[in-house]
Amino acid sequence: MIIYIFILLLFLFVTIINIFTMPRLKKAVENESSKVSFLIPMRNEEKNVKGVIDSVLRSDYLNREVIVLNDQSEDRTAEILSSYGDSIKVMNGRPLPENWVGKVHACHQLSKEANGDFLCFVDADLRLDQRAVSRALYLLKKKNAALITGFPKFPAHSFLAKLLVPLQHFFVFFHLPNFMANYTTLPAFTAAHGAFMLFEKEAYFKSSGHESVKSSLVEDIHITRHLKSEGYTCILSNVSSHITCDMYETNSEVWEGFSKNIFTGLGRNVPAAVAVSVFYLCFYFLPLPLAITGILVENYMWIVPLMIVFLQVFVIDLSTGQTKFHFLYMPLSAVALVILLLASMRKSLTGKGYTWKGRTYN
Incomplete structure (x- = not known):
């Protein structure tokens, strides 16, 4: 015993x-000369459209564009998106090619339309507070990194959600040596959360972006490992005080x-x-x-x-x-x-x- x-x-x-070695989002970038492209893939997200778009538009980082890809939704997603007018750009997703995963293909299409210096991929179930992106961008620039990602705060409603969803934090803070994850480019020490990924555009395209992981069901981890294998620094941050992700509503x-x-x-x-x-x-x-x-x-x-x-x-x-x-x-x-x-x-x-x-x- x-x-x-x-x-x-x-x-x-x-x-x-x-816990103490994982960086947090503490300071905001002061110079907004760099443009950020908010890229949001959506498929049947009528419940989340307003929440995520409104949170992005409330961001205190004003040098931005917001592009949403409607990935052949069968609900009211397109109708709700149209109500935002010129404040966002809406794309209609192309049919899914063979050997591609749906979200990965959507992100790939979004990246081709982006004009920003930084690409911020955001899931529809994510909610950003006003300072989230300006602070994430500051940390990315400070660390001279190609990517910053992190695990949000997870509201949990159903019984299975309470049991399983917050375990994502447990895995990261227990199983992953955060010092190795953030201060080496060793692919083995990698974690990422696909709901929030902020890339430096040049590094993203030089490493072939989402196309490099087109058939992956865990594209967030695989694209981060790929970046590291190319010699890029990737930062895993504790973003939970600035970002919330309500991933799943039901047990199923x-x-x-x-x-x-x-x-x-x-x-x-x-x-x-x-x-x-x-x-x-x-x-x-x-x-x-x-x-x-x-x-x-x-x-x-x-x-x-x-x-x-x-x-x-x-x-x-x-x-x-x-x-x-x-x-x-x-x-x-x-x-x-x-x-x-x-x-x-x-x-x-x-x-x-x-x-x-x-x-x-x-």
Whole structure:
């Protein structure tokens, strides 16, 4: 038990170090001579059109253009976009070519229309505060980087969303050595969130942009790795105080959204998936039955592992502005993660493919 507790304390220490070494958006750029192109792909986003467009138009960075691609939406997306008149430019997406993923193809088309010095790709479910882009641009220029990205604050509504969506912060602050991610160009140390990616335009096109990852279901990670392999610096920042992303509304959306990403994100590696499953069950679910047993037999040292797990998740939630009591879900989150990962692996290995936004990908 002592060794088990020591390992969990080590995990907590690593997490705290990562929290303090990840840069935040603190200072805004003063010179607006550089133009920023806000590029927003949309497919059946009638619920999000107004929220994302309004947040972009409220940005305090005024040297900008806003281009939206309507990717063959079947709802009221086009109608709502038309109400913005000349304040935005609307493109109609072309049919999806073979071997391209829908969002990647949409981003590729948007990049071809952009006139800015910097390309800011924004998902429809993202909300930017007024200072987000001016501060992100300052950090990008300060670090002489080709890309800045980060994981937003995640509101969670459905039960599965509460269990799984905020885990994205946990993965980044625990598993990724942030110093290596931000101060080396080693592709292995990479994380990115596709909902917010701000590129320096020249670096983006020199590295072939989204075309270089046209068939990827985790294009955010793959395009960042590709940039690093070309020698470019990519910055992962804690953007949660300035950016919010309401990713999924329903349990089914959570399941479908993460199913297409999680096994793919592990490189479709079966041993890695099994190892991750065993790891999370041993270190993030097991403390719960241990604590219950400890209470029943009055051996209170058995409660300590669960307290450390709760503390580890709590400090991450505190750093990212997540719900106060989210940390209490962690043992259930670990189980849900394992079930999701195994289901995602099964879909991949049986060739059933993943369905998203009405399209199926193999």
